[in-house]
Amino acid sequence: MINRTRLLQKIEELGQIGQDPAGGLTRTTFTPPELEARNWLIQQLETINVDVHIDPAANIWGRTEGTRKGAPSIVFGSHIDTVPNGGKYDGALGVLIALEILTSLRERGVKTMHPLELISFSGEEPNPFRLSTFGSRALTGKLKKEQIQSVTDSSGNVLTERLEAAGGSYEQFNETQRNPLDFAHYLEVHIEQGKRLLNQGIPVGVVRGITGIYRERITVQGQANHAGTTMMGSDRQDALTAASQLVLKLEQITTESPIAELVATVGELHVYPNAANIVPGEVSFTMEIRGETEEQIASVRTQMETEFASVERQRDVVVTRDVILDQPGVPMDEMVMKTMETVSTKLGHKTLILGSMAGHDAAHMAGVTSSGMLFVPSLEGKSHCPEEESRMDDIEIVANVLYETILTLDSKGNDE
């Protein structure tokens, strides 16, 4: 079991690094506050005497050897970078729980058959270099040297220079990728960032899969005209009222769907020419659909296609569409999920199986090894803001579920 007091103390310590005068924490990847947090973590790992290693993507690893020769590793962790004015739990909690578990196991002299590896991934959050999940993509071979060459942010900072300042290496970047046979499992604790656990009063979330994200940019072409002299009805080809019909239809389809974890959003909309006395001639907007499976997302798309055709007909406008993102959902490993659930029940806790509506490093890790995620309830469902918070009682429970899950998976050893 873990030491609650020590874990709380580490949450507070890391929560001091990168405090933003505007509120919350700003530890954007590879910036000075984030480097300070990295140094803090490295020091913590050195204190407990694990082997510390920084890979070419500047991911931080802390490893203890297993007793069985050549056994693959059980890897667990998350990330310590934040969004601007973020909170102290998103990502950091997963790393600090991993640190506490390694500390506790060493303190008790517990030996595992498999090597255990803590990982703190570089650049999980969206960042000025426009490369989120930087470290996990590099580790799984999805991000290569060529793609990071000559990348700069809007202030002219060079990514490869920042990477090297964090202990990474541009020259060796492709060697970040590791053989999937090195890994037995990847496990991650993260805050839920929603209200499902809180609303049901359940402390432990076992993630079934990470949501797929589909985005289109839609342009509605009408006819700009005088707002006074153009009569209502068929004289008008108002692009904004046509777009509004589409926005509301998208909401209706997903609200009426029996699948709760199927959501859609129009988060960006531009009106042209955007003047009070002109009937809008053109509107462009984004349509984002999130769902666990391709079929769920496709069902919304198909229903919207019918609506596009009918809006074109009824309102004499032309709708054009461009797919800008099509990232499929990623299921978590059934056996790992089952183990987490069983462990949680054995420890006397209620468990909710739920989908992750946000992306995580685990989505990439699941492509190379059997992976699982645990969620901790988020108070008010808030995240990516200074008010982000989770209760220590819930944190302790989930940390112990991960602790026991690691030992259970270690003793199974049926991974070769």
Ligand SMILES: [Zn+2]
């Ligand atoms: Zn996160």
